[in-house]
Amino acid sequence: MTETANATWKYTVLGIVFVGLVALASFLVTREAARGTPPDAVYVVSGETIELSSGVAAPWHDHAWTRFIELVPAGRRGLVAEFHALPSSDVGGLVEASNNSLQNWSLAIGPPASDADLDNTLVHEYAHLITLSPTQVIPATSRDVRTSCTTYFTGEGCAREGSIFDRFVEEFWSDEDLATAKSNSDDLYGSDPDAFVTSYAATNPGEDIAETFRFFVYRSKPRPNTVANAKIAFMWDVPELVRIRSELRLEL
Structure with a gap:
């Protein structure tokens, strides 16, 4: 594929994904309901891998985490200490500080309806990590x-x-x-x-x-x-x- 064709294809795909940008808001709107709800599984982050700490593992957990490390460069993931798999497909995701210092955070994701929804949710939650870090x-x-x-x-x-x-x-x-x-x-x-x-x-x-x-x-x-x-x-x-x-x- 030529560079021009590749660029055209990429932005066409982004255009298709954009159709879901507004729709995802209804998916995110229930995310506050997840706060205080026990996750199905809790994983401890170790570099680029996650290790099950409690709960029951499911294939989509690894898929969601792998997508996060694909999207976000290693140098920008340092705040994420835990990955939580939420039980409800009605909840996109959320991030929560593990302590008052804001040095360690958990990234919690619900079962995604599609890869596009997962990407949108991860980008949204990553924005919280950027703007709520101790430097900000x-x-x-x-x-x-x-x-x-x-x-x-x-x-x-x-x-x-x-x-x-x-x-x-x-x-x-x-x-x-x-x-x-x-x-x-x-x-x-x-x-x-x-x-x-x-x-x-x-x-x-x-x-x-x-x-x-x-x-x-x-x-x-x-x-x-x-x-x-x-x-x-x-x-x-x-x-x-x-x-x-x-x-x-x-x-x-």
């Missing part, structure tokens, strides 16, 4: 971190000044938006659907970043003619995200 967020190791936070408190900690979280919230989320999302995110999305890439993105700034990152990875740079497109364009102005996008797209 001051870990909430004490109550003082929250009370003294002058940027945005993510739940895991206080967004560092100038971090992706800090700049994104400062530019795209007003205090009124934050209050509305906390009360009823459907109301926030309904009031201005062009401000979000999916309805799930209106849940909170963290999900907005992760969903926007998915579109940023799969789509070409848009004209900032809507707030949602402006959010995608915002990511094009972050060199590190552009590098990560290029790395991910090598395997998509």
Whole structure:
């Protein structure tokens, strides 16, 4: 296959996958239900392999983990210490910090409906790992971190000044938006659907970043003619995200 033909084929495939970008939001919308639900299996990460720690192994577990290490370069996987296989096919995935230091995280994935859904979920969850790492967020190791936070408190900690979280919230989320999302995110999305890439993105700034990152990875740079497109364009102005996008797209 020639370079031109290969590029055409690749972007055709990405175009097909894009059809599922919005559809996946309904898959992700139930992910909060997974928090506190015991996984079917827990694996400890050892380099590029996973070792069963508890539960029952299933073939799709290895498939999901293998896909993650294919997508994400080794140098960017260091925070993931455990892989959890969730029991419900209604849940895409989630990431959770193993401790307050935010140095170790678990990546939890539900049984994927398709490889395309798995890829979309992994890209979304990886966005959380990027933006919630200790270099981006001051870990909430004490109550003082929250009370003294002058940027945005993510739940895991206080967004560092100038971090992706800090700049994104400062530019795209007003205090009124934050209050509305906390009360009823459907109301926030309904009031201005062009401000979000999916309805799930209106849940909170963290999900907005992760969903926007998915579109940023799969789509070409848009004209900032809507707030949602402006959010995608915002990511094009972050060199590190552009590098990560290029790395991910090598395997998509």
